[in-house]
Amino acid sequence: MSSYYQYFVQLADPCAVNWVQYTDAITGAELLGGCAAIFDTTTNSTVLQGVNCVDLNLIVGPKQLQTCGNNAYNQFVELIRSQAEICGEESVVSDCALKKLRADVGSSATKAARL
Known part of the structure; x- marks a missing residue:
């Protein structure tokens, strides 16, 4: 499954925080969590390592x-x-990056892309 997400990682803003508002299943309390993707910064390519939330x-x-005050919460x-x-946008991922992603997944992805 992780290889599937590598395509979408190429479109991600590495500094973005995604917020989720939800209700705690046990207490019923309203919760607000912020999540950010963690990327490998030791290479030139964008490689997802995991996600951190709080x-x-x-x-x-x-x-x-x-x-x-001042309607700040809303x-x-x-x-x-x-x-x-x-x-x-899909156009953000270059042809070169797509070729690398397909090669990382394997020959079946490269063959499917040609069809």
Whole structure:
């Protein structure tokens, strides 16, 4: 499965934080987590190593954030929603990068790409 995601990694912003708002299954508390991809920085190619996430609730709960003045919480939620809607464009991945990805997956991917 990881080889499948290597294509999409090429489209990723390596500095982006993806936010997820969800409800804790046990307590029912509203949670807000930020996740960022971890890339191998020792090579020139973009290689996904893993993902790291942390709940904002470790610092401050969403209910407390909602009490901030100037509508800050709602502006933050709108910002993360708008960022989540942005997708990379396929044209960003060069032909050379695609050839390398196919070679890394194996000969079956290279043959399928020619069809």
